[in-house]
Amino acid sequence: MIVPTKGVAPQRALLAVAAQVVLATDRQPVTVNQAWRRLLAWREENKHKAPIPFWWFALALDLLYAMDLVELERDVLIFRARRNAA
Known part of the structure; x- marks a missing residue:
C-alpha cells in the first residue's frame, strides 16, 4: 500500500502519490482542495x-505528514x- 506491491500499481502506491502531490504543488502553500x-x-x-x-489522496497527505x-x-x-541527515 505504501510502496508498490503485486496488488498496488507503482503509480498508485501511497509513496508515489505523495511524491506526485509534492510535484503537482511545486511545494507552494495551497489548500487541500487546491492540492487535490x-x-x-x-x-x-x-x-x-x-x-x-x-x-487515497488524504492517505498520501497523512504519509507526507508522518x-x-x-x-x-x-x-x-x-x-x-x-532536511539533510546528520
Whole structure:
C-alpha cells in the first residue's frame, strides 16, 4: 500500500502519490482542495490513467505528514524543506 506491491500499481502506491502531490504543488502553500485539483491535473498531464479516490489522496497527505514534510496551518498545506541527515 505504501510502496508498490503485486496488488498496488507503482503509480498508485501511497509513496508515489505523495511524491506526485509534492510535484503537482511545486511545494507552494495551497489548500487541500487546491492540492487535490493540482494532483488530478498533474496525473492527467503525465498520463497516469489509474484513478485516485480522494481518500487515497488524504492517505498520501497523512504519509507526507508522518514524514514531517507537510503541515496544515490555517487550512493551508505548508511544505517543509527536506532536511539533510546528520
